[in-house]
Amino acid sequence: MNNNKEKASFKKFINLIKSTNVKKGLFFTGVLLTLIGTAGSLIVPLLTQMFIDGFNTDLITMPLVILITGVFLGSAVIDGISYYMLAKIGQTVVRSLREMVWAKFLKLPVSYFDKTKSGESVSRVVNDTSIIQNLITSHFPQLISGVLSVAGSVIILFFLDWKLTLIMFVSLPISIAVIMPLGSRMQKVSKKxxxxxxxxxxxxxxxxxxxxxxKSFNAENYEQQKGNRGIGQLYKYGMKEAVINALLSPIMYTIMMFVIILVIGYGGLRVADGTMTIGTLVAFLLYLFQIIMPMTMFAMFFTEYNKALGATGRIMGILEMGDEKSGSLEDVSLAYKTLQFNNVSFGYEDTPVLENISFTAKNNQKIAFVGPSGSGKSTIFSLIERYYSVWSGSITIDNIGIENIPLSEYRSGIGYVAQESAIISGTIKDNITYGLKAGEYTDEDIERAVKQSYTSEFIDELPDGILTEVGERGVKLSGGQRQRIGIARAFLRNPQILMLDEATASLDSQSEKYVGEALNDLMAGRTVLVIAHRLSTIVNSDKIYFIDSGQLTGEGTHIELMASHDMYRAFTEQQFGED
Incomplete structure (x- = not known):
C-alpha cells in the first residue's frame, strides 16, 4: 500500500495538524496558563530557600502561610485548567483527523478497496489517529509545561550557583546520545x-x-493458526517496543541519579566551606527535581513522537490519494433515454477483461447479457456504475459522456439489484431508505415500495414490522427476504436505469415467485439491463448480447440467436435445457 510507504517529517506532522483548523486562540491561552502555572511552581523553591536560610519563628505569620498556600493551590488550579484546554485541542484535532480520513475513504475509488483489506482501512481511522491523539492529548501538554519548567529552573539555577549548574549539564550530552538512537529504533518498530x-x-x-x-468447512483450526501467527507478530513487535522502553527508563534514571549525587556531593562541600548556604542547596535540589521529571518525560515524548510520525505518514498517504472522479458539467438534465457503449475496452490492473464492446440500450427496453462465467458481464455493470474508468472508448447517457456528469446526480438515476442484495445493520426501514435523505421520500412512498416488492408478505408477520432489526449483513433474514428488501430499495429510488445481476439465481421456488413478480413490476417503463442464468428471464428481452472472453460475439433476440449463434444455442441448451 502506498500509504504504508509514505515517509513523514516534522513539517508534514505540523501541516497535518494545521489542516484540522486547530483553534490558535485556545492553544495560546493554554500555553499562557501553563507558563503562569509553571512560574508559580518555580517560586516555591525560592520561598523554601528563604525560609531555611532565615528560619525564625517570628517570620511564620498568617500572611506568609496564606501566600505559600495560595501559590501552591493557584499553581495547581492553573495547571489543571491549562492541561484541560490543551487536551481539548488534542481531542478536537483527532476528531477532525478522523472526520477527514473517514470522508476521504468514502470518496476513494472502488479500485483502492479492491487492493486493500477493510480492516487495514479501519486501522488508519482508529489506530493511527489514536497514536496522534495520545501524543497531542497526553504528551504534548506535559511537553510544554516540562520545557517551561526546565528552562525556568535552569535560568534560576545559574543565578543561584553557576558552577553547580554547569556540573548538572554533564548529563545533557549523555542523555542525547541515549535518546536519539533509541528514538530512531522506536520509530521503525512502531511502524512495523x-x-x-x-x-x-x-x-x-x-x-x-x-x-x-x-464453520461450514471446519476451518476453525486453520483460522486459529492464522490468527495466532498474527498475534505472534504483534507480540514480537510489542516486545521490541518494551525492550526499548525498558532500556530508556533505567538509563535515564541512572543518568539523573548520577547528576543528583554529583550535585549533593559538590554542594555539600560548598556548604561545608561556607561558600553556599543550606537553603541554596535545598532550593537547588528542588529545582533539579523539576528538571529531572520533565527530562524523563521528554524521552517518552520522543518515542511517542516517532510513533506519531509513522502514523502521520500513513494518514497523509490516504489523504493525498486521488478521489473518485466526478463530472465537471453543471446543471445537467438527464432523461436517461439512451445508454451507449462505444468501443469500450477495460481491464483490472494489467489484465484485459473487455475488448471493443458496443451496444445501445433505450428507455422501456430490456437488454440481456449472456455468456460463460468470467466473460465480463458483471464488469459491464461496474463500468455503468462508474466504479472504474474505461481504458478506451466511451460510455454515454443521452449522448453525454458519463465521466462528465456529477456522480451523485448520475447514480441517482440508476438502480441495482445484485444476486445477493447487500444489507446493513439496522431495521428493515433503514435498509429500504438507505442512501436517501429525509425529505426525499414519504411514509407513503415506503409503503408503496414495500407493497410493490412483495416485502409486505413477510414484514406484516414480524412483531416489529418494518422496524425489525435485521442483524449484521441481514443474518436474521432469508435470502428471499433480503432480495425483496433490495428490490424495495430500488422501487423507492424509482431509477430510470435498472440493472439486475442474476437477481433470482440463488432463490428457492417460492422466493423466486415473489421476487420474479416484484421484478416484473419494477422493470415496467424503465431501461432494464439483465445478467441472467435462467431462460425465463431472457427469452422476452428486446435484445440479447452474448459475451465471450470479453468480446461481444453475437446480438439479437432469443429466436435470432438460437438460429444464428452456435455458442449461444449450445450455451442455452447446456445451462437451461431446451425450452
Missing part, C-alpha cells in the same frame, strides 16, 4: 507494529464476517 496491527485487524474482520463459511 502499526502495519502488523492493520493486517491483523483486516484478517480477523474478514474471518468474523464470514463466520458461517469458516
Amino acid at each position: 507494529l502499526q502495519d502488523e496491527t492493520a493486517a491483523f485487524t483486516g484478517a480477523i474482520q474478514e474471518t468474523l464476517s464470514e463466520i458461517r463459511l469458516m
Whole structure:
C-alpha cells in the first residue's frame, strides 16, 4: 500500500495538524496558563530557600502561610485548567483527523478497496489517529509545561550557583546520545507494529464476517493458526517496543541519579566551606527535581513522537490519494433515454477483461447479457456504475459522456439489484431508505415500495414490522427476504436505469415467485439491463448480447440467436435445457 510507504517529517506532522483548523486562540491561552502555572511552581523553591536560610519563628505569620498556600493551590488550579484546554485541542484535532480520513475513504475509488483489506482501512481511522491523539492529548501538554519548567529552573539555577549548574549539564550530552538512537529504533518498530496491527485487524474482520463459511468447512483450526501467527507478530513487535522502553527508563534514571549525587556531593562541600548556604542547596535540589521529571518525560515524548510520525505518514498517504472522479458539467438534465457503449475496452490492473464492446440500450427496453462465467458481464455493470474508468472508448447517457456528469446526480438515476442484495445493520426501514435523505421520500412512498416488492408478505408477520432489526449483513433474514428488501430499495429510488445481476439465481421456488413478480413490476417503463442464468428471464428481452472472453460475439433476440449463434444455442441448451 502506498500509504504504508509514505515517509513523514516534522513539517508534514505540523501541516497535518494545521489542516484540522486547530483553534490558535485556545492553544495560546493554554500555553499562557501553563507558563503562569509553571512560574508559580518555580517560586516555591525560592520561598523554601528563604525560609531555611532565615528560619525564625517570628517570620511564620498568617500572611506568609496564606501566600505559600495560595501559590501552591493557584499553581495547581492553573495547571489543571491549562492541561484541560490543551487536551481539548488534542481531542478536537483527532476528531477532525478522523472526520477527514473517514470522508476521504468514502470518496476513494472502488479500485483502492479492491487492493486493500477493510480492516487495514479501519486501522488508519482508529489506530493511527489514536497514536496522534495520545501524543497531542497526553504528551504534548506535559511537553510544554516540562520545557517551561526546565528552562525556568535552569535560568534560576545559574543565578543561584553557576558552577553547580554547569556540573548538572554533564548529563545533557549523555542523555542525547541515549535518546536519539533509541528514538530512531522506536520509530521503525512502531511502524512495523502499526502495519502488523492493520493486517491483523483486516484478517480477523474478514474471518468474523464470514463466520458461517469458516464453520461450514471446519476451518476453525486453520483460522486459529492464522490468527495466532498474527498475534505472534504483534507480540514480537510489542516486545521490541518494551525492550526499548525498558532500556530508556533505567538509563535515564541512572543518568539523573548520577547528576543528583554529583550535585549533593559538590554542594555539600560548598556548604561545608561556607561558600553556599543550606537553603541554596535545598532550593537547588528542588529545582533539579523539576528538571529531572520533565527530562524523563521528554524521552517518552520522543518515542511517542516517532510513533506519531509513522502514523502521520500513513494518514497523509490516504489523504493525498486521488478521489473518485466526478463530472465537471453543471446543471445537467438527464432523461436517461439512451445508454451507449462505444468501443469500450477495460481491464483490472494489467489484465484485459473487455475488448471493443458496443451496444445501445433505450428507455422501456430490456437488454440481456449472456455468456460463460468470467466473460465480463458483471464488469459491464461496474463500468455503468462508474466504479472504474474505461481504458478506451466511451460510455454515454443521452449522448453525454458519463465521466462528465456529477456522480451523485448520475447514480441517482440508476438502480441495482445484485444476486445477493447487500444489507446493513439496522431495521428493515433503514435498509429500504438507505442512501436517501429525509425529505426525499414519504411514509407513503415506503409503503408503496414495500407493497410493490412483495416485502409486505413477510414484514406484516414480524412483531416489529418494518422496524425489525435485521442483524449484521441481514443474518436474521432469508435470502428471499433480503432480495425483496433490495428490490424495495430500488422501487423507492424509482431509477430510470435498472440493472439486475442474476437477481433470482440463488432463490428457492417460492422466493423466486415473489421476487420474479416484484421484478416484473419494477422493470415496467424503465431501461432494464439483465445478467441472467435462467431462460425465463431472457427469452422476452428486446435484445440479447452474448459475451465471450470479453468480446461481444453475437446480438439479437432469443429466436435470432438460437438460429444464428452456435455458442449461444449450445450455451442455452447446456445451462437451461431446451425450452
